[in-house]
Amino acid sequence: MENKTRIYVSMKNPLTWLMALCMIGSAVTRVLFAGEEGTGLWSQIILPIAAAILYALIALINGKERFYKTAIPVWMMMIYFFCVFKNGNFKPFDTMITILYGIIFLAIAIFYTQLTSEKSSRAWLTIPAVSIPMLAVGYMYRHALFSGSFLQILTGNAVLENLGGYRAGCADLLMVLGVIFAIMATDRHPVGEYHPTWGDRSDGRRIRTEPPMNQVSPYIMVTRNTSTNYFTEAFEITHVERYIRQKRREGLTSFGLTHVLLACYCRAIAKYPKLNRFIGGQKIYSRGKDLQFCMTIKKEMTSDSPETVIKVHLSPSDTAEDVYRKLNEKVEEVKNTPLDSSFDQTAHALMLIPGVVLKFVVWLLRTLDYFGLLPKFLLEVSPFHGSVFFTSMGSLGIPPIYHHLYDFGNLPVFGSFGCKRRALEVQEDGSVVQRKYLDCKFTMDERIVDGFYYAAFFKHFKRILARPEVLDVPPEEILDDID
Numbered sequence: 500m501e502n503k504t505r506i507y508v509s510m511k512n513p514l515t516w517l518m519a520l521c522m523i524g525s526a527v528t529r530v531l532f533a534g535e536e537g538t539g540l541w542s543q544i545i546l547p548i549a550a551a552i553l554y555a556l557i558a559l560i561n562g563k564e565r566f567y568k569t570a571i572p573v574w575m576m577m578i579y580f581f582c583v584f585k586n587g588n589f590k591p592f593d594t595m596i597t598i599l600y601g602i603i604f605l606a607i608a609i610f611y612t613q614l615t616s617e618k619s620s621r622a623w624l625t626i627p628a629v630s631i632p633m634l635a636v637g638y639m640y641r642h643a644l645f646s647g648s649f650l651q652i653l654t655g656n657a658v659l660e661n662l663g664g665y666r667a668g669c670a671d672l673l674m675v676l677g678v679i680f681a682i683m684a685t686d687r688h689p690v691g692e693y694h695p696t697w698g699d700r701s702d703g704r705r706i707r708t709e710p711p712m713n714q715v716s717p718y719i720m721v722t723r724n725t726s727t728n729y730f731t732e733a734f735e736i737t738h739v740e741r742y743i744r745q746k747r748r749e750g751l752t753s754f755g756l757t758h759v760l761l762a763c764y765c766r767a768i769a770k771y772p773k774l775n776r777f778i779g780g781q782k783i784y785s786r787g788k789d790l791q792f793c794m795t796i797k798k799e800m801t802s803d804s805p806e807t808v809i810k811v812h813l814s815p816s817d818t819a820e821d822v823y824r825k826l827n828e829k830v831e832e833v834k835n836t837p838l839d840s841s842f843d844q845t846a847h848a849l850m851l852i853p854g855v856v857l858k859f860v861v862w863l864l865r866t867l868d869y870f871g872l873l874p875k876f877l878l879e880v881s882p883f884h885g886s887v888f889f890t891s892m893g894s895l896g897i898p899p900i901y902h903h904l905y906d907f908g909n910l911p912v913f914g915s916f917g918c919k920r921r922a923l924e925v926q927e928d929g930s931v932v933q934r935k936y937l938d939c940k941f942t943m944d945e946r947i948v949d950g951f952y953y954a955a956f957f958k959h960f961k962r963i964l965a966r967p968e969v970l971d972v973p974p975e976e977i978l979d980d981i982d
Contacts, residue, residue, distance in 0.1 A: 505694045506615060508562035508686040514684035521677035522555040528670040542582040550575035556856060565695055569681065571611040575672060577838070578605040581820035606871050614682075618698050620788065650866065657681060693787070700871030702878050702909075703777060703784030705829055708981055717781040717946050723904040723911075731899075731940045733958060734964050735934055742967040751823050756937065757794075757891060758826060760916065761817040762970045763963045765790055769815035769974040771956040775886050776947040777909035778981070780869045783947060784909075785980040788814050789887035796830060806834055808842045808882040816975050819970035843878040865907060881906025891936070892917040899940040 508515050526548045561568065574634055584600045628708035635672045650753040674706060688694050698705040720726035746754040767773050768790055775786045789814040795806050809829045813822060852860055867873045878884050883905045892915055899917035904910060923931050963969060 505567075505688045505696065506657060507564070507566045507688060507694070508558050508681060508684045510559060510562070510685065512686075514680045515562065518684065519555045519559055520676045521680060522551040523675045525551045525670045528673065539643070546575055546582075547579045547670070547674065551677065554677065554681070555601060566685070567612075567615040567696055570608070570615055571924065573611045574608045574677065575885040576678075578610040579670075580604055584929055594736045598853075600808055600890035609664050609979060611678075623798045624848040656892055658702040676925050695792065698782075700779060700784055701872075701873075701875055702884065703779065703786050704982075705778065706785055709783055712947075713949075714783065717778050720946060721781070722906045723778070723944050726944055726946050727904055728943050728945045728953070728959065729901050730943065730953065731939070732800075732938045732941075733938050734961060734963065736937045736964070737935055738966055739937075740968050746819065746823075748831065751820065751828060754819075754823055756893070756916070757889065758819060759964070759967055759970070760825065760914075760939075761792060761813070761889065762817065762822040763960055763967070764792075764914075764962050765813050765815055765817045765822065766970060766974060767956055767960045768886075769977045771952065772815070772978050772980040773948045773952055774912065774956055777886075777911050778944060778946050779909050787888055787980065788816075788977070790887070792826075793882045793885040793888045795882075795890060796833065809833055810842075810879065810882065810885060816973045818973055819967070842882060845877070845880045853866065868908065883910055885910050887912045887914060889914045889916070891915075893919065894938075897937050901942050904942055904944060915940050 501777070507575075508518075510516075518572060529544055529548050550572040554569050557569050557572070558566065560623060581601055581604045585597055693704060696706065698707070716726075736756070739756070743756070743759065744755055746898070751758075755821055772785070772787075775788075775790055777784055777786065777929075792811045792813055793808060795808050797806055811825050811829050817825070844945075849857060849860065864873065864877075873881075873884075882888070888910055890900075890902060890913070899915040902913045902915050904913055920936050920938065922934055922936055924934055927932055941957075945953075
């Protein structure tokens with residue numbers, strides 16, 4: 500993963516709170532003179548107030564991880580200043596001065612955006628875009644440069660006359676000071692740690708260095724079910740069953756095949772992290788070390804018992820005991836509560852919406868999901884968003900099935916395993932031995948990785964199942980996905 504410099508602000512820094520006071524002061528000052536004659540409501544009151552408040556909120560609430568988003572209110576500020584200066588009296592160079600000011604404010608906004616993102620080293624390239632237009636303005640008014648009229652020309656006579664110059668100037672000054680204090684309060688994240696930037700989602704970071712074909716394919720193969728590969732394998736589980744009996748003797752009374760398969764999946768992700776990717780908005784993202792496992796369970800093993808879905812957050816560093824504990828805690832939480840799970844409550848709330856309106860709501864959810872704007876609480880309860888979905892056909896007494904992927908959401912892998920079966924095999928010396936197998940079938944989104952990578956992953960998965968005792972300790976090395 501490429502190491503890039505990213506900056507942040509901390510709420511422990513007094514300058515951060517000074518920035519917030521300046522932004523609030525700027526907003527309050529504008530409210531006080533909002534009714535003055537000549538003041539544009541939208542461009543000169545609502546826009547700068549919204550920019551100041553939004554800047555303070557982003558820096559205070561999410562300045563540790565997503566300070567780069569303060570570029571949004573900075574762009575709003577630049578639009579406001581451009582509107583102010585555009586309304587000024589620039590004769591005799593009205594059109595030229597307007598264009599030059601537009602270039603200046605555009606360059607400032609780009610400079611700030613670059614400075615607060617991972618491309619901070621490129622920010623200084625925009626300095627000529629600011630300095631050259633400013634020098635051009637000075638040259639055009641060179642005769643007024645040393646007279647008292649140059650400041651009025653620079654700021655625009657109409658601005659000073661119509662906006663109640665003093666109070667408007669105070670509000671602008673406070674807003675600019677707030678940005679300056681925020682920049683002074685910034686610090687750099689340690690090199691080697693990844694932090695979100697433009698293009699990332701709340702549930703994953705954008706993969707930007709894939710080959711062009713891999714990045715174009717999601718636009719050609721649009722849906723998950725038309726981009727699906729199928730894989731089937733029979734895993735020999737003689738050592739696995741012995742391992743399960745050992746773990747139960749150690750006190751993990753309900754330890755079973757599901758725990759072993761899931762622990763193996765986590766361990767294989769440690770070596771092949773690209774399997775923890777997903778497609779969102781026709782782009783490739785990685786969940787990093789957050790492996791989200793989904794599974795359908797019944798509160799009771801009866802035909803009329805309702806089903807519900809659980810989601811467990813695992814890690815490539817988890818041991819078999821960690822997986823057992825996390826999964827069982829979630830299962831017990833659902834089984835022991837008299838109320839429905841969060842997933843059931845969300846589904847019930849959607850069912851209260853009339854059918855025609857529900858179609859619009861689902862369309863809206865799809866649109867928000869496409870742009871990565873779904874709220875985190877919906878992502879958490881959604882069974883359609885995750886790393887892998889396992890279903891046990893063995894508990895139903897039937898062979899495994901190929902389960903389809905969901906076109907809604909971003910789940911890339913669906914695994915199914917069936918009943919255990921015995922098979923007689925002839926050895927090289929002519930002897931016959933009986934072995935136990937577990938049939939598994941996987942449905943996979945081929946757009947996240949190529950077939951070679953999938954093959955390497957499942958070969959490694961099979962090797963771990965052959966020696967399940969390695970799951971008792973964390974992996975020696977956890978690889979990171981590319982950036």
